[in-house]
Amino acid sequence: MSPTKTAAPGRLLTQVAGERQTGALVVGGHPGGSPGGAVYLHDGAVIYAESPASPGVGELLTSSGRLAARTWQAALDAGSPQSRVGRLLLDQGHLTQGELELCVLGAIYDAAYFALGSASAPVEFRPGAGHWLGTVVRVDAAAVNRESRRRSRLLDEIFPNALIDSAPVTPVPRAPLERITLTALQWELLVHADGQRTPADLAQLLGRAGFATIQELRRLAALGLIERPAERDPKTDDPDLVRLPRARGTAPAAGVTRPVVTLDEGPMVPVVTHRTATAVEDPPPATPAPYTGDPVTNGTVYRPPRLARRKPGAKLPKDLAGEPPMDVPGADEVLLKRIRTALRALR
Amino acid sequence: MPGVEHCLQEAMAIPGAVGASIVDYTTGFPVATTGAAPNSDHEAAAAGTADVVQAATSRSLFVSAVPHDLLEDLIITTAGGYHLLRLVQTDFDSRLVLYVWLDRIHGNLAVARRRMQTLAAELVAT
Amino acid sequence: MPDMDTALKEIMDIDGAIGVALVDHTSGMALGTAGGGKELDLTVAAAGNTDVVRAKLRAMEMLNLTEKIEDILITLDTQYHLIRPLTSRSGKGLFLYVALRRDRSNLAMARHQLKRIESDLDV
Numbered sequence: 345m346s347p348t349k350t351a352a353p354g355r356l357l358t359q360v361a362g363e364r365q366t367g368a369l370v371v372g373g374h375p376g377g378s379p380g381g382a383v384y385l386h387d388g389a390v391i392y393a394e395s396p397a398s399p400g401v402g403e404l405l406t407s408s409g410r411l412a413a414r415t416w417q418a419a420l421d422a423g424s425p426q427s428r429v430g431r432l433l434l435d436q437g438h439l440t441q442g443e444l445e446l447c448v449l450g451a452i453y454d455a456a457y458f459a460l461g462s463a464s465a466p467v468e469f470r471p472g473a474g475h476w477l478g479t480v481v482r483v484d485a486a487a488v489n490r491e492s493r494r495r496s497r498l499l500d501e502i503f504p505n506a507l508i509d510s511a512p513v514t515p516v517p518r519a520p521l522e523r524i525t526l527t528a529l530q531w532e533l534l535v536h537a538d539g540q541r542t543p544a545d546l547a548q549l550l551g552r553a554g555f556a557t558i559q560e561l562r563r564l565a566a567l568g569l570i571e572r573p574a575e576r577d578p579k580t581d582d583p584d585l586v587r588l589p590r591a592r593g594t595a596p597a598a599g600v601t602r603p604v605v606t607l608d609e610g611p612m613v614p615v616v617t618h619r620t621a622t623a624v625e626d627p628p629p630a631t632p633a634p635y636t637g638d639p640v641t642n643g644t645v646y647r648p649p650r651l652a653r654r655k656p657g658a659k660l661p662k663d664l665a666g667e668p669p670m671d672v673p674g675a676d677e678v679l680l681k682r683i684r685t686a687l688r689a690l691r
Numbered sequence: 692m693p694g695v696e697h698c699l700q701e702a703m704a705i706p707g708a709v710g711a712s713i714v715d716y717t718t719g720f721p722v723a724t725t726g727a728a729p730n731s732d733h734e735a736a737a738a739g740t741a742d743v744v745q746a747a748t749s750r751s752l753f754v755s756a757v758p759h760d761l762l763e764d765l766i767i768t769t770a771g772g773y774h775l776l777r778l779v780q781t782d783f784d785s786r787l788v789l790y791v792w793l794d795r796i797h798g799n800l801a802v803a804r805r806r807m808q809t810l811a812a813e814l815v816a817t
Numbered sequence: 818m819p820d821m822d823t824a825l826k827e828i829m830d831i832d833g834a835i836g837v838a839l840v841d842h843t844s845g846m847a848l849g850t851a852g853g854g855k856e857l858d859l860t861v862a863a864a865g866n867t868d869v870v871r872a873k874l875r876a877m878e879m880l881n882l883t884e885k886i887e888d889i890l891i892t893l894d895t896q897y898h899l900i901r902p903l904t905s906r907s908g909k910g911l912f913l914y915v916a917l918r919r920d921r922s923n924l925a926m927a928r929h930q931l932k933r934i935e936s937d938l939d940v
Contacts, residue, residue, distance in 0.1 A: 399784075404783040404784055405783050407783075407784075408782050408783040408784060409782065410781075410782035410783045440693065440813075440814070440815060440816060441693060441694035441695075441697075442693055442694050442695055442697075442698060442813070442814035442815055443781060443782075443783075443814070443815045445694050445695045446695065446713070446722070446779070446781060446785060446787060446814070446815070447781070447783055447785070449695075449722050449723075450715070450722075450784075450785050453715075453718075453720065453722075481695075491718075491720055494718075494720075495718060498718065498719075525749065527748070527749045550784075551783070551784050552784050553717070553784055553785075555717070555718065556717045556718075556784075556786070559717060559718075
């Protein structure tokens, strides 16, 4: 029906839903900004949505251990041609109807938030395109649109800085409070944030909803527990610490993403000299927050390990596996990376 | 096989039930609703429900120091009714509660609580 | 009429009680507490937690409940938490927060006893 054009994805969704169309609304992402995604319709009702920034039904079910990876893969192989993967999982007794419905509903609203989030993006409607999952639930397109808008308001009420949603997450080296209360998800995020992983990486790695992830990250930013990314400042850009381009089209472009702490509060410390003193041996290149004025103690601060923490035997998400974190290598790191590459080759 | 709709129908069959919904308590969004809601507004009630659950789990006055002491249910008694919130424990990542609004005169708190426990478990049990 | 300390002691005598606090939700300050121990993290005692209670109260308002709240019961795996706003004129803006061990308590009885102690309480 429509070739690729630049428009408001939400408006196009309303239009095709109003025409009771069947097909896929594909929204292009752009580096460093909206991740894009796709919303699938059947007779004008939303039946599925996916986005690189949110785990899909398969990731949710397998990363939690609810389904074995091979069970999922078998259903995917057998059910995809006729778009009945969901049906198969129910018929074979792997999931209850309730579980599948709740999982799909969660995934739809989660992905739709990312797919429909931007006011203007390259969008295309592909009439007739179906989804391998099949029709598990039917959701009113207006409700999806309304909820996506409400979610973006929720985030801005917590902490109005949309860069947090896509920039690599760097915990601050020292907590700015004497006593901190964290939710379980906040703790997980802090443990796995290494200055390289973006919120989308973390969501996929942990099998957590993309929106819930950025919601907690905004809260952590409001608490001053992660660094707040600021607009790119050429003066503070170190070309040698640039993140490599990634396999998936989801990641922010190289160079734009390195978080720079906002220095709009607290006393200024000589950040530039400080950074050059620590950044070389201490990636992730976290600019210390103003309150950690002491380069000596900074060296003793806890740093998350570079290797992914995961359950024994768990598969490293291919997204991450394809791309070792690009730290500036110290001797140990080079060794670790070699060992890891060797281990991966053995699999 | 019981799906979401069936679960809500069964919840409405609890004596005294006037409304039921399944709410995502991270976002305060009612994923599915049926019957009445306080002030006839399911979405506002869901947003409030989410706040209450979040307050109880992460900002409570007392916090259990026992590991894995997870929230099971939360009941608010008002002059006119009971508001029952039961966590739906899925294996995959979701943060959902089953919410049932009961009429105080026709509702029986103990009966409703047991019934909701069964319904929430059936929804996700294989 | 029992005073606050007597009432808190009486509440600690309820089967299974592990901690109790009488809280002013306008300021978030605890007027008195009793119990606690290793099963309970008494965050009310920590500095800077005054908005904890306010958040909870605001949340209740947001549930769109125009009617008065009688009590709130929170069930955890091993504990019950009971919250009961005071009904007396002198107790306006105050509520009792009680934590009980689930395996040692009778919920119906505890709610009933708390109601009785609360209605007699003179602050």
